[in-house]
Structure formats: structure tokens, C-alpha cells
Amino acid sequence: MPEATATPLRAFLARRTGQWLPILGLMPAAGRATVAATALFNLVLGLLPLGFVVGMAEVISRVPAALDPSDRDWSGLLTPFALGVAALVLQQLLAPFQQYLARVVVRRVDVHCAGRMMSASLAGADVAALEDPAVLTLLGNAREAFQRTTLTPGDAVAGLLALVARYGQLAGAVVLLAFVLGPWPALAAGATALLVRFGQRGSLARFADMWRGLGARRRELAYLRELGSGPSAAKEIRILGIFDWLAARHDARSDRFLRTLWKARRRLLFAPFLWFTAAGLAGAVVLLLAVVRQALDGELGLFGLALALQTALVPMRFGVYFPDSDAQTQFGLQAFHALRDFERQTGSATARSAAPVPEGRAAVEPAAGPTAAIRFEKVGFGYPRSGRTVLDGLDLDLPAGRSTAIVGLNGAGKTTLVKLLTKLYEPDSGRVTVDGVDLRTIAADAWQSRLAVIFQDYIRYELTARRNITMGAPHLAEGLSAAALAAALDAAIDRADARALIEGLPQGLDTVLSQRYTGGQDLSGGQWQRIALARAFYAVEAGARVLVLDEPTAQLDVRAESEFFDRFLALTEGLTSVVISHRFSTVRRADHIVVLDGGRVAERGTHRELLARDGEYARLFRLQAARFGEAEDEAGTAPGTEAESVPGPADEAGTGPEDEAGPGPEAGTGETAPPTLESAR
Structure with missing residues (x-):
């Protein structure tokens, strides 16, 4: 074969055979014995119809003798008829077991692949990868399958095993045709x-590739359907009166998607169908002509003719x-390819975003908690694809066993700092150290097990209150007795001041925190925040020595917020704690306060020191206090009350009575929340 012809042929064969290799690689996940049994069942089920064909052909060939008036003997029909019926009955009896084995294969493979997807998204991928639209499209394509919106990798493995019956039957039919017609007609039919x-x-494969390319549109349609049919946005949709707009948008997007789909289907499937139908018709004509010629020439007996005509239907319908x-x-x-590509993309994204470990440093196990300090040394960072630097040469010390408050306007880098501290991201430049050890040399899971964190967008799990809290340290159950676990849970609830909340639930800790379940109950934002605080404190009970609170009381009412921070120093005693907040009334009790501006530390010190310095912190503090006084005025506080009196720098430095109370919720009698730093801006 010429090289020019061989190369495209080899490429074609490699491409077609390469499609099946991933499925073969997934088969061990179903269990070797299960796969072998399923393949055997399918082979037997594929060959049994040919046994019926042979038996019926033999019956037909003996009918003339049985009908001979001189010697009517029906006994010769019984044996081949019984064999044919036995093959048919056995096929029907085995079919349910084939379906059972197929479902076992599907479930086992899907459990394996779902585990890989969860591992890749929650453990193997960094946060930057999960914010890449291309990666999210791959993840969406994989998730569609496991949500049963489309077919799964397990279905692919079971489908491949089902082909054993089809190709086994074709091979058997070609052998029978070769037996009665000769090798050339049989090979032509095959x-x-x-x-x-x-x-x-091949046409189906091209159509599937086109379908995969529409993944972003399918995600948009799924979002619109969920938005328009789920409870999460029902209140806003009704109040804003946007249902008609939402329905019209869904219809327009759906129409655009379907028109694209139908046009591609006609282009990819219709014309090839006509060509291959013509080829199949030509092959069938050749085969039938061979049967007719041999029958007319007397080369086929009645058995051969009956067998050839029945068997010819197998390749003709293939x-x-x-x-x-x-x-x-x-x-x-395709779903498995999306999963595999997602694994590869998240791995490469992690490799790109992670700074190299300094030479000579081996991976180390972190101590139970920092004993000296956590330090940010000349740290620079910008989110991938944002084109903006968030942290620019940040130098910051977080003393061990002390509380540090981080304040600053929106976009100053506060939450980004937390993401670097928790190893969700790695610095682009500089380093973060724990007692002098570069955080990049510490495994992420080992370091994160030492942390108790509340993010501003914490998760509200639709699970029991008990499980929502113990999610803070699920590993704790492995090494403690039931009594010790109960004590840790009680301590976390008390630290978060959530005892009254828990006791007010219908089933206490065993109440599911969602009304979507029988006996469940929804919580208010403030109640959920107490659950989140209890979750963080449960991690502390489990041994976490670094506590990170990002806007920990944003949804608590003013009085509850004041009570929490009145107890803050006692609650965090012995912990290295970091508190991020827009409200100055919540940070003034911290051991020291850091003001971020433009990705750098603009000011640092205690509350009194920063007020005495009369810099940006003092300016924003007074502005926020004045706005709070105005808010209380509008709420009904009489002029001249303590809330209206805004202390000056000398008073706030420690000489005035307001220094201990300060401007905040405790300064007045109303429930109005103090303005945030962004409103003070």
C-alpha cells in the first residue's frame, strides 16, 4: 500500500479505535467478574437467534417429507423444532439477567467517575481553575451526565458490552452464509x-461533537429553567414582575439552540444516511441475487434456501x-471525555498558578498552630484573566495567639488575603510563612485542617443542624467518644450563642435546615450566621488554632452583633484570629487593626493608636460614626443623646467616656445598623 494512502488510513483507524480505548479503560471499575459475565451473556444472547434460525430452517427442509402422502411422518420435525423453540425460550429467559448486569455495570462505573469528578473539582483543582469559563463548560458537560440529563460513562461501558451481542450475531451470520452460499457472498454481506x-x-460522532460544542448554550438554558421553576428566585420574580421577560428569554434562547441543533442534524445525518442506505441496498441486492442464482442452479436445497434468506436479514439490518x-x-x-478533559485542565491550571516550591525545601507537616507569627512578605497577587493586581508587595504580620482585624474599602484585597492565607490561591510573588516556614511547602489539606474559617458566602447545607455544625471538623468523629463529641458540639453552640436557636427547632439538632424536606425548617440570615459561627467554633474544638472570620456578623441584628463582639476576646483567647469587617464597631476590640488600601498595608496599630494618629482609619471611623448618629436620629433618637455626640481625636484616644463604648450599636437605643465602610466612602 502506498505511503500516501496508508497514512490517512492509519489515522482513520487510530481515531476510530481510539474512541473505544477509554471505555475499555473504565471496565475494571465495574469489576472484572461482572464485565466477563455481562460479555458472556451478551454473546450468548446474540447467538441464540441464529440457533432459532437454524432450527426453523431444518424444520422447513423436512416439511415436504412429512407431507408425503405415502409416508406421513411428523416425528422428524420435532427435534429441530424443539431445538429452535429452546433457543427462543432461553433467549427470553436470559434477557432480564442481561439488563440486570448492565445496570450493575452502569452504577459501578458511574460511582467511580462521580468520585473522580468530585475529587478533581474539590481537591485536585485550585479555585482559579474553577473560575475559568472553559473549565466550567467541561465540568457542566460532565455534571449533566450524573444529573441524568444525558448519558453517563457507565452507560457507555454497558453499551459497549451490548455490542458484543450485535457483532457476535453478525459474525455468526457471516459464518452461516459462508456455509450455504460460499465465502465471497458472505464476505460481501459482512x-x-x-x-x-x-x-x-461516524455521522453520529460528528453530531455528538457538535452537541458538545453547544455546552455553553445548554448551561444557559438549564440556568434559565432552574431560575424560572425553582423556589430560590420565586419571591423576586413575582415582586419584580419579570416572569414574562424570563419566559420570553428562555423561549428565545431555546429557539436559537434548537434551530442550530436541527440545522446541524440535517447537515450531518441526512445526506450520509441517504448514501449509506444506498450502499446497504446495493449490498442486499448482491446477496439476494447470489441466493436466487444458486437456488435456480440447484446448488441450494430447501434447508440452504431457508437458512440463507433468514440469515441474510442480519447483515442487511446491521x-x-x-x-x-x-x-x-x-x-x-462524551461525558467521560468531558470529565477527563476537566481533570487535565484543572491539573494544568493548578500547575500554572502555583508558584514553585523554593529549592531545598521538602514538604513539611504544619504545627498544631503558629507559635510566632504568620507573615505575608512582599506578597503580590492578581486573579487570572482579570488583568488587575489586587495585592501589591503586601507586608503583614499576624501575631500568633492574638486577634487581628483587617479593614478597608471594597476591593482593597481583604478577602483575597484570606484566600491566600487558606491556600486557596498561591501568591504570584513574595511568600506567606508560618513560623518562618513557606506555606507553599505545606500540603493544602494539612494546613487547612488547622484552620477554622467562615467565608462571607458560607454554605447553607440542606442537612440537619447537627451536620451543618459538625461539617466544621467531620474528621473529629474518628477519634473521640460519643460523649466527647457531644461536649465539643455543645461548646461550639455556646460560643456562637446559638443555644436558643437550636432549642427552638422542632427536632433540635436533628432538624433539617430547609423547608424542602418533611419536618424541615428554614432559618433567617442571622440564624444561619449563628450556625456558621458554630461550625467554625466546632473546628476550634477539634484543634484548629487559626480562626478566620470574614464579615462574621453581617447578618446579625445590632444587639446580637454587639453581644458577640463584647465576648470576642474571650471567645478567641489563645487563637490566632483574623477578622474582616466593614464595621468599625466590630473591630475596635481586636488586639491590633490593619487598614488595607491599594493592596498594601496603609496603617496598623490598636484602635486608640490609629485614632490618635488621625489618619485614614480615624477619618473613616468618624465618618461612619457620624452617619450612624444620623441614622439613629432618623430612627427617633432625640438630639443631644449619646448617639449624636461624635467624639474627637483626643476623646477617642482614651480621655473620653466614649472610648470604652465607642460609636456603635451600644451607643444608642435603636436597632439601626451602622453604615459600612463603603457607604462611608
Whole structure:
């Protein structure tokens, strides 16, 4: 074969065979014995119809003798008839077991792949990768399968095993045709069947590739359907009166998606269908002409003619759509490709975003908690694809066992600092150290097990109150007795001042925190914040020595917020704590306060020191205090009360009575929350 011809052929064969290798690689996840049994069942089920064909052909060949008036003997029909019926009955008896084995294969493979997807998204991928739209499209394509919106990798494995029956039957039919017609008609029938089959599957593969390219549009449609049919946005949609707009947008997007889909389907499937149908028809004509010629020439007896005519139907029908395998293998494999590409993309994104570990440093196990300080040394960082530097040469000390408050306007880098501290991101430049050890040399899971964190957008799990709290340290259950676990849970609830909340739930700690479940109950924002605080304190009970609170009381009412921070120093005693807040009334009790501006530390010191310095902190503090006084005035506080009196620098430095109370919720009688730093801006 010339090289010019061989190279495209090899490429074609490699591409077609390469499609099946990933499915073969997934088979061990179903269990070798299960796969072998399923393959054997499918092979037997594929060959049993041929046994019925042979038996019926033999019956037909003996009918003339049985009808001979001179010697009517029906006994010769019984044996082949019984064998044919036995093959048919056995096929029907085995079919349910085939379906059972297929479901076992699907479930086992899908559990394996779902575990890989969760591991890649929650453990293997960094946060930067999960914010990449291309990566999210891959993840969406993989998740569609496991949400049963489309077919799964398990379906692909089961579909491939189902093809054993189809190809086993084709091979058996070619052998029978060769037996009665000779090798050349049989080979022609087999080649035609494979040609049509490969052509149809190639068209389906191209259509599936087009379908995968519409992943972003499918995600948008799924979002619009969820938004318009779920409870999460029902209140706003009704109040704002945007249902008609939402429905019209969904219809327009759906129409655009379907028109694209239908146009591609006609282009990719219709014309090839006509060509391959013509090829199949030509092959069938050739085969039937061979049967007719040999029958007319007397080369075929009645048995051969009956057998050839019945068996010829197998290759003639081989190019049709197989409902038990085609969509399963094509779209199930596509879901697996999305999963595999997602794993690769998240791995490469992690490699790109992670700074190299300094030479000579081996991975180390972190101590139970910092004993000296956590330091940010000349740290620079910008989010991928944002084109903006968030932290620019940040130098910051977080003393061990002390509380540090981080304040600053929106965009100053406060939450970004927390993400670097918790190893969700790595610095672009500089380093973060724990007692002098570069944080990059510490495994992320080992370091994060030492942290108790409340993010501003903490998760509200639709689980019991007990599970919502113990999510803070699920590993704690592995090493403690039931009594010790109960004591840790009680301590966390008391630290978060959530005892009254828990006791007010219908089933206490065993109440599911969602009304979507029987006996469940929804919580207010402030109540959820207490649950989140209890979750963080449960991690502290489990041994976490670094406590990070990002806007920990943003949804508490003013009085509850004041009570929490009145107890803050006692609650965090012995911990290295970092508190981020817009409200000065919540940070003034911290051991020291850091003001971020433009990705750097603009000021640092205690509350009194910063007020005495009369810099940016003092200016924003007074502005916020004045705005709070105005808010209380409007709420009904009489002029001249303590809330209206805004202390000056000398008083706030320690000489005035307001120094201990300060401007905040405790300064007045109303429930009005103090303005945030952003409003003070």
C-alpha cells in the first residue's frame, strides 16, 4: 500500500479505535467478574437467534417429507423444532439477567467517575481553575451526565458490552452464509454491513461533537429553567414582575439552540444516511441475487434456501440504529471525555498558578498552630484573566495567639488575603510563612485542617443542624467518644450563642435546615450566621488554632452583633484570629487593626493608636460614626443623646467616656445598623 494512502488510513483507524480505548479503560471499575459475565451473556444472547434460525430452517427442509402422502411422518420435525423453540425460550429467559448486569455495570462505573469528578473539582483543582469559563463548560458537560440529563460513562461501558451481542450475531451470520452460499457472498454481506455501520456511527460522532460544542448554550438554558421553576428566585420574580421577560428569554434562547441543533442534524445525518442506505441496498441486492442464482442452479436445497434468506436479514439490518448501545456509547463516552478533559485542565491550571516550591525545601507537616507569627512578605497577587493586581508587595504580620482585624474599602484585597492565607490561591510573588516556614511547602489539606474559617458566602447545607455544625471538623468523629463529641458540639453552640436557636427547632439538632424536606425548617440570615459561627467554633474544638472570620456578623441584628463582639476576646483567647469587617464597631476590640488600601498595608496599630494618629482609619471611623448618629436620629433618637455626640481625636484616644463604648450599636437605643465602610466612602 502506498505511503500516501496508508497514512490517512492509519489515522482513520487510530481515531476510530481510539474512541473505544477509554471505555475499555473504565471496565475494571465495574469489576472484572461482572464485565466477563455481562460479555458472556451478551454473546450468548446474540447467538441464540441464529440457533432459532437454524432450527426453523431444518424444520422447513423436512416439511415436504412429512407431507408425503405415502409416508406421513411428523416425528422428524420435532427435534429441530424443539431445538429452535429452546433457543427462543432461553433467549427470553436470559434477557432480564442481561439488563440486570448492565445496570450493575452502569452504577459501578458511574460511582467511580462521580468520585473522580468530585475529587478533581474539590481537591485536585485550585479555585482559579474553577473560575475559568472553559473549565466550567467541561465540568457542566460532565455534571449533566450524573444529573441524568444525558448519558453517563457507565452507560457507555454497558453499551459497549451490548455490542458484543450485535457483532457476535453478525459474525455468526457471516459464518452461516459462508456455509450455504460460499465465502465471497458472505464476505460481501459482512463488508457491506460494516461499511454502513461505520458510516452511521461516524455521522453520529460528528453530531455528538457538535452537541458538545453547544455546552455553553445548554448551561444557559438549564440556568434559565432552574431560575424560572425553582423556589430560590420565586419571591423576586413575582415582586419584580419579570416572569414574562424570563419566559420570553428562555423561549428565545431555546429557539436559537434548537434551530442550530436541527440545522446541524440535517447537515450531518441526512445526506450520509441517504448514501449509506444506498450502499446497504446495493449490498442486499448482491446477496439476494447470489441466493436466487444458486437456488435456480440447484446448488441450494430447501434447508440452504431457508437458512440463507433468514440469515441474510442480519447483515442487511446491521446498519440501523442500535437503541441499546449507540447513544449510550457515543454520548456516555462524551461525558467521560468531558470529565477527563476537566481533570487535565484543572491539573494544568493548578500547575500554572502555583508558584514553585523554593529549592531545598521538602514538604513539611504544619504545627498544631503558629507559635510566632504568620507573615505575608512582599506578597503580590492578581486573579487570572482579570488583568488587575489586587495585592501589591503586601507586608503583614499576624501575631500568633492574638486577634487581628483587617479593614478597608471594597476591593482593597481583604478577602483575597484570606484566600491566600487558606491556600486557596498561591501568591504570584513574595511568600506567606508560618513560623518562618513557606506555606507553599505545606500540603493544602494539612494546613487547612488547622484552620477554622467562615467565608462571607458560607454554605447553607440542606442537612440537619447537627451536620451543618459538625461539617466544621467531620474528621473529629474518628477519634473521640460519643460523649466527647457531644461536649465539643455543645461548646461550639455556646460560643456562637446559638443555644436558643437550636432549642427552638422542632427536632433540635436533628432538624433539617430547609423547608424542602418533611419536618424541615428554614432559618433567617442571622440564624444561619449563628450556625456558621458554630461550625467554625466546632473546628476550634477539634484543634484548629487559626480562626478566620470574614464579615462574621453581617447578618446579625445590632444587639446580637454587639453581644458577640463584647465576648470576642474571650471567645478567641489563645487563637490566632483574623477578622474582616466593614464595621468599625466590630473591630475596635481586636488586639491590633490593619487598614488595607491599594493592596498594601496603609496603617496598623490598636484602635486608640490609629485614632490618635488621625489618619485614614480615624477619618473613616468618624465618618461612619457620624452617619450612624444620623441614622439613629432618623430612627427617633432625640438630639443631644449619646448617639449624636461624635467624639474627637483626643476623646477617642482614651480621655473620653466614649472610648470604652465607642460609636456603635451600644451607643444608642435603636436597632439601626451602622453604615459600612463603603457607604462611608
